[in-house]
Each structure stands twice: as C-alpha cells, then as structure tokens.
Amino acid sequence: MLGSTRHPPRTTARGRRPGRLRLAFVAAVVSLASAFAAVGSTIPLFNVYRAEDGFTNAGISMSVAAYSIGTIGTLLVAGRLSGHVGRRPTAVAGLGLLLLGCVVLLDVHHLGVLIAGRLLMGLGAGLGSSALTAYIVDTAPARPTWLASVASSQTVMIGLALGAVGSGALVQFGPWPRELGYLVAAGLLLLSLVLILISPETAPRTPGAVRSLRPSVRVPARVRSLVPVVAAVLLATWATGAFYQAFVPALVEEQLRTDSSLVLGLVFAAYMAPSALGAPLGGRFTPATAQRIGMTGFLAGWAGIVAAIGTGALPVFVAATVVAGVGQGIAISAATRGLLYGSTVADRASIFSVIYLLSYSGATFPGLVAGELSTIVSTPHIAFGYVALVLAATLFTVFAARDPDPDTAGGQDRRHVPS
Secondary structure (H helix, E strand, C coil): CHHHCCCCCCHHHCCCCHHHHHHHHHHHHHHHHHHHHHHHCCHHHHHHHHHHHCCCHHHHHHHHHHHHHHHHHHHHHHCCCHHHHCHHHHHHHHHHHHHHHHHHHHHCCCHHHHHHHHHHHHHHHHHHHHHHHHHHHHHCCCCCCCHHHHHHHHHHHHHHHHHHHHHHHHHHHCCCCCCHHHHHHHHHHHHHHHHHHCCCCCCCCCCCHHHHCCCCCCCCHHHHHHHHHHHHHHHHHHHHHHHHHHCHHHHHHHCCCCCCHHHHHHHHHHHHCHHHHHHHHHCCCCHHHHHHHHHHHHHHHHHHHHHHHHHCCHHHHHHHHHHHHHHHHHHHHHHHHHHCCCCCHHHHHHHHHHHHHHHHHHHHHHHHHHHHHCCCCCHHHHHHHHHHHHHHHHHHHHHHCCCCCHHHCCHHHHCCCCC
C-alpha cells in the first residue's frame, strides 16, 4: 500500500548532524506557521474595518483577492528559486515581505492601505511558502513516516487558525485592537528569521537561478496524471477558505447574530484547525481513497453549513465547519502525498509551487466572482454557489482519483512521503 512506503532520500542532508536537522525542521515549521498566522491575523479585523471605516463585502473580498494574486504571481516567477539559491535565503526574503506587510497594516483606514498590506503579505507568502514546505520535507525525521507530508500540508492551516484566534482575542480584550495583532505577528516573524538564519541549508546553490524565474508550471512526469484531481481538491477547499475570510465575518454578524471578534476567529479556526486532525486519518488509506473520503466529508460539512445559515444556528454552523475542516485535511494531505511520490530534493520546490498555485487560484477566482456578485445577491445565496462548486469537485474526485503508479518511479525515486 502506498501509505506504508519508506521516507524519501534526503540527499543533500546526508552527513549533517541529526541535531542540526532537527533544528532546521523546527525552524521551518515555526516559520511556516508564523507566516500564515500573520496572514490570519487580519481576518477578525475585517468587521472592525467594515464598522469603523465603511468597508464593504466587495472591498474585503478585493483585499483577499489581492493577497492571493500576489501569492500566485510570486509562485509563478520565484516558486522554484529555492532549489537554486537555497531554502534559507528564499525563506528569509519571504518572511521579510510578510513583516513589511504587518507594518503597513498597522494603520488601516482606507481600503487601498488594506489592499497594499495584503498584497505584500501575498508576495511574502508566495516566496516563503514553497521554500519552507520544501525545507520541512528535506529535514523531517524518518519516523513517524507521516510527519513530513502532514507538517508540510497542514502547518499552513494551523498557522491561519492560530493567527485568527489570537488576533480575535486581542481585538476583543487587548489594548490597541487595530494594531496589537500585527505587532505580535511581527514578533513571531522576527523569531522565525532568527531560527532560519541559524539553521543549516539543505539545498546547495546550483546554476540556473535566473532561468528559474521564467514562469513555469510543471510536476514530474510520474505524477502528472494526478494533477486534475489534485486541482479539484485544492480548488474547492481553498475557495472555501477564501469564503470564510471574505464573507463569514459579515455572515457571523448578520445571520448568526454575534459581533464578537473572538467568536469570528474561533469560527475561522474551526475550519482550519481540524484539517490537521484529518491528515493522519487519511494516512491509513491510499491517496486516491483518502481523497474520496475527504471530499465526501467536506461536502457533508458544507451541507450542514448551508443548513445552519438558513436557520441562524451558530452551534450547527461551527459543528458543520469542523466536519468540513476534517474532510479538507484528509483530502489535501492525500493530494500532497500523491504528488510527492518518489520526490527528490530537486523536485520539491517545483511540486510545492504547483500545489500553492492551484490552491491560491482556487482562493482567488471564485472569490473575485463572489465579490462582484455580493453587490446584487445576499451572502447566503453566495454560499449556495460555493456548495455547487464543492459538489462538482467531489463528484470529479470520487470518479477520477488515482494512486501514483509505482512502476513509473525507478531506483531511489520509488520512495515517497507517506502521510
């Protein structure tokens, strides 16, 4: 079974002391979580900007799209850069842009400032995410065998959840509600920079850095047939994440009758955090089976979400959100596991660039359409559109999901990252 094969070879990590590799693994995980905690820290403030500065749902949706567009553009141009200049320099540059985004967002009173800050965060997330996720896989311990793919695919969700909950609590109970969350996020980013700078490099410099900046989207031929289903999974799940950022703040206040920033952060975390619980569950099955199970559970969660919106029942909404989050975790980690089959250090930055490109495309384009529609239709009606998208993606996954073919990987490449 694919779920029980060996850990991939870490060719560039050979000869390094285990303690140094553990430091690099911790640094990469902490940095990736901190990066997306910074991204998530804006979410509880959307209602504050709406109430105090007059921002609309369409404006908030535009800022979410600006973040995603920045990420997509950076991934297209620099997604493979860490394979040539190293994981550490690329990660440091990405963390620096995220830090600059936090500084810009300290003074948001106009929509243009929010969009600029989120765009900077998108550029930083795009530059850092593929480097940091590849760094995680490069340095992950061989045991437990699922750790590499779970850490690389789910740390993003955990970071977003922690950022949203922490920021929500600070907005509601702390001083300087519009600034403190960004200051804390900036502190975590500075800590991450220090950890990365004292960690060892796993991808030595190789020629071709300038050529790597030419936009290119590719995965190894051995797993190319898996991409359509992976795209369906990532499109539906990340589109839902964008829906929770752009529309759930107003939905929680208007339909579910609470204006608590902490509750808003907890609702968002209820979608993101359970993703990490779903990932190890999916490791019991082959990637194709886990994707089918995950997307079916994800669709069931969305059915509950729509029912809760219709009845205005916040507990049902949160419970359904958790179900969707677990299903998301199973499906995304299985999709990642399939694409990482037989991967080498040279492959990983490119593979993760494709994963994030698909993910952020899912977050961007449905969100742009929904943002335009928000001026003429209600948020509950927009939710029905997302359900239709999830239904189509689930049906496609159920009928088209396939496992990687072991016969297409030769030699050392037969080993892959299980989840």
